[in-house]
Amino acid sequence: MLCEECKVNEASYTLSVMVGEELTTRHLCGDCMAKMNMNIASGNIKSLLSSILSAITGNDTPAEKQPEVVCPRCRTTLSQFTKTGHLGCPACYEAFHEQLQPMLLQIHGRVQHAGRKPLATEDAQRSRYRQEDLTRQMEQAIAVEDFETAARIRDQLKELAAKEAEA
Amino acid sequence: MSNPIVLSSRVRLARNYQDIPFDVAHKPDAAAMCIARTSNALRLSGQDSGFELLRLIDMDDVQRRALAECRLISKDLLRDPATAAVLLNEAEGLSIMMNEEDHLRIQAIRSGMALQEAAEACFRMDDALSRQVSFAYDEQLGYLTACPTNTGTGMRASLLIHLPMLTILKQMGNVGQIVAKVGLTIRGVYGEGSEALGNLYLVSNQVTLGRTEQELISAVTAVGHQLTDMELALREKSLQNGRNALEDSIYRAWGIMQYARCMGQNEFFKHWSGVRLGAAMGMLPVKLATLDAMLEQVQEANLQALMESTVTGRALDEKRAECIRAMLKD
Numbered sequence: 001m002l003c004e005e006c007k008v009n010e011a012s013y014t015l016s017v018m019v020g021e022e023l024t025t026r027h028l029c030g031d032c033m034a035k036m037n038m039n040i041a042s043g044n045i046k047s048l049l050s051s052i053l054s055a056i057t058g059n060d061t062p063a064e065k066q067p068e069v070v071c072p073r074c075r076t077t078l079s080q081f082t083k084t085g086h087l088g089c090p091a092c093y094e095a096f097h098e099q100l101q102p103m104l105l106q107i108h109g110r111v112q113h114a115g116r117k118p119l120a121t122e123d124a125q126r127s128r129y130r131q132e133d134l135t136r137q138m139e140q141a142i143a144v145e146d147f148e149t150a151a152r153i154r155d156q157l158k159e160l161a162a163k164e165a166e167a
Numbered sequence: 168m169s170n171p172i173v174l175s176s177r178v179r180l181a182r183n184y185q186d187i188p189f190d191v192a193h194k195p196d197a198a199a200m201c202i203a204r205t206s207n208a209l210r211l212s213g214q215d216s217g218f219e220l221l222r223l224i225d226m227d228d229v230q231r232r233a234l235a236e237c238r239l240i241s242k243d244l245l246r247d248p249a250t251a252a253v254l255l256n257e258a259e260g261l262s263i264m265m266n267e268e269d270h271l272r273i274q275a276i277r278s279g280m281a282l283q284e285a286a287e288a289c290f291r292m293d294d295a296l297s298r299q300v301s302f303a304y305d306e307q308l309g310y311l312t313a314c315p316t317n318t319g320t321g322m323r324a325s326l327l328i329h330l331p332m333l334t335i336l337k338q339m340g341n342v343g344q345i346v347a348k349v350g351l352t353i354r355g356v357y358g359e360g361s362e363a364l365g366n367l368y369l370v371s372n373q374v375t376l377g378r379t380e381q382e383l384i385s386a387v388t389a390v391g392h393q394l395t396d397m398e399l400a401l402r403e404k405s406l407q408n409g410r411n412a413l414e415d416s417i418y419r420a421w422g423i424m425q426y427a428r429c430m431g432q433n434e435f436f437k438h439w440s441g442v443r444l445g446a447a448m449g450m451l452p453v454k455l456a457t458l459d460a461m462l463e464q465v466q467e468a469n470l471q472a473l474m475e476s477t478v479t480g481r482a483l484d485e486k487r488a489e490c491i492r493a494m495l496k497d
């Protein structure tokens with residue numbers, strides 16, 4: 001099978017990418033695989049982004065024919081963003097929402113944040129430390145197959161989460 | 168704690184202020200605001216002991232590059248010294264870089280396999296700061312960053328890992344595949360393009376959005392363990408199959424490192440890799456911690472800082488050899 005990126009070399013790697021909840025695979029040669037890894041790892045994301053973007057919008061539409069979108073806060077344009085791979089300001093996320101959504105899906109496979117949040121209060125911080133602590137204890141209990149302890153910690157965690165939801 | 172395969176663990180978090188444009192390179196007022204706001208927040212948080220504010224513009228080029236060689240700041244921070252700064256706590260391996268690609272890059276480095284500890288240090292700092300200032304955050308997309316590849320957690324967790332046998336036995340293609348399958352990436356740390364000088368690699372998470380920090384750390388840690396097992400198995404096997412050949416190359420590297428009078432950077436990486444392999448396998452009487460420290464101390468800017476001069480070429484290579492000899496004697 002030929003490499004799907006350069007269409008020259010024999011594909012020897014399978015790159016699995018989550019798109020939404022579906023796992024899609026791409027077949028790449030060693031060179032393109034290395035390039036892909038390098039682009040992502042080095043933050044030299046320009047070429048990666050533009051290839052993703054052109055795949056989404058369709059290669060046939062030249063950039064200048066697309067309607068220009070401008071961020072109302074920092075005046076960065078969509079074409080500036082696709083050229084540099086960098087957004088101008090936090091408000092750009094809102095302004096380019098339509099174009100960013102498929103791009104983020106391509107890069108990350110998901111578009112709903114699941115991680116930490118900024119802390120509002122000291123109480124929330126204490127509660128979160130406690131939860132992180134308990135989660136680790138639970139993982140350790142599961143690792144040594146002490147399911148009784150794990151279940152007890154899980155209940156404690158549920159209680160904490162319920163309290164947080166009330167607040 | 169020294170580890171036979173994993174040299175160090177690093178976690179960094181990207182954070183931005185809601186009301187300042189991302190790129191402040193040509194906006195001195197915005198850049199100054201970032202630095203002032205962050206320094207203030209750190210002081211108000213009460214977590215500032217041991218931290219020192221370093222503006223890159225106040226440092227000479229050698230000092231800046233030496234910090235980057237020790238990985239306390241990123242190479243990207245050097246790009247615009249006029250606006251960049253770092254709040255550095257060298258003893259704790261903690262840095263808050265300002266005005267790099269994002270307004271803030273909170274970074275923690277620990278030696279050996281210790282991503283959890285590094286992450287917790289970053290989280291504590293993130294929490295301390297976020298009680299004083301507000302970071303650009305969106306309920307759907309998480310932390311908003313200058314580049315969409317960091318959006319979400321804004322977190323990159325990485326392991327600096329030494330894989331000489333996997334490299335020599337041409338297994339890095341397989342390794343790349345294993346790593347990519349679980350959403351991680353691996354690349355050489357030193358050298359241009361695809362070469363990995365010293366057989367040193369950086370394994371890190373590729374995605375940042377849609378997973379929790381804990382999931383990402385677990386994934387990188389799990390791959391770190393997997394690569395460790397693979398590398399150790401190959402080391403074991405090579406001893407059984409070709410003890411003499413492997414031993415010979417390790418002792419040759421050891422000989423050169425102990426006696427050479429002049430050594431270029433590329434040559435250093437090659438012998439360093441052999442010596443670290445020998446030390447990790449218990450063949451050579453040298454501490455892994457010494458070799459890990461050497462990796463930073465004999466690089467160009469660190470040597471120049473020692474010599475208080477910007478010499479390059481032969482004089483630098485002679486100083487490098489001298490430093491190596493001195494470190495191996497202790």
Ligand SMILES: [Zn+2]
Pocket residue numbers: 003004005006007008009028029030031032033
């Ligand atoms: Zn290809």
Ligand SMILES: [Zn+2]
Pocket residue numbers: 071072073074075076087088089090091092093
């Ligand atoms: Zn904007």
